[in-house]
Amino acid sequence: xxxxRDLRAKLNExxxxxxxIMDNNNLEFCxxxxxxxxxxxxxxxxxxxxxxxxxxxxISHSQKRLHYLASVxxxxxxxxxxxxxxxxxxxxxxxxxxxxxxxxxxISPARKLYSTxxxxxxxxxxxxxxxIEDFYEEGFEVTSGxxxxxxxxxxxxLVLTYLLLHHFSLVNRKYHHFLQ
Numbered sequence: 001x002x003x004x005r006d007l008r009a010k011l012n013e014x015x016x017x018x019x020x021i022m023d024n025n026n027l028e029f030c031x032x033x034x035x036x037x038x039x040x041x042x043x044x045x046x047x048x049x050x051x052x053x054x055x056x057x058x059i060s061h062s063q064k065r066l067h068y069l070a071s072v073x074x075x076x077x078x079x080x081x082x083x084x085x086x087x088x089x090x091x092x093x094x095x096x097x098x099x100x101x102x103x104x105x106x107i108s109p110a111r112k113l114y115s116t117x118x119x120x121x122x123x124x125x126x127x128x129x130x131x132i133e134d135f136y137e138e139g140f141e142v143t144s145g146x147x148x149x150x151x152x153x154x155x156x157x158l159v160l161t162y163l164l165l166h167h168f169s170l171v172n173r174k175y176h177h178f179l180q
């Protein structure tokens with residue numbers, strides 16, 4: 001994984017940056033109706049697709065979804081929560097933890113795990129090396145015998161959306177300030 005640098009390079013190449021953050025359910029719908037919604041038609045308005053790693057894990061449970069994704073005619077990036085998200089937030093991991101907290105369902109085990117991680121941070125002035133992995137492993141209920149975790153993909157999408165908006169608005173602000 002670790003696609004941040006490749007993603008950043010691709011964003012710098014593009015003019016419009018029309019980005020789609022892919023959700024498993026949307027891809028499932030498109031793959032079931034490929035005869036009506038060809039990937040060329042569905043994705044023609046986008047410059048690129050971003051897929052959080054946890055969403056890609058959900059997609060990977062179906063060969064049909066993987067096949068449909070492979071037919072998409074625009075570049076897509078699988079964005080790692082563990083490697084790329086910290087870089088997008090400038091390695092401010094407590095800030096990233098706060099984003100995960102706010103993006104998680106109020107009744108999920110993730111909220112309880114947040115308290116444990118925040119307490120750890122205050123005691124050690126750092127988070128455990130594997131805190132993001134632990135957050136996903138322990139913070140979301142397993143929905144079947146597979147690796148699927150209820151609401152993990154949605155949480156990843158929300159956090160990625162905020163990170164991109166914040167990160168690239170800062171970049172644009174610096175650029176705009178430079179031009180004045």
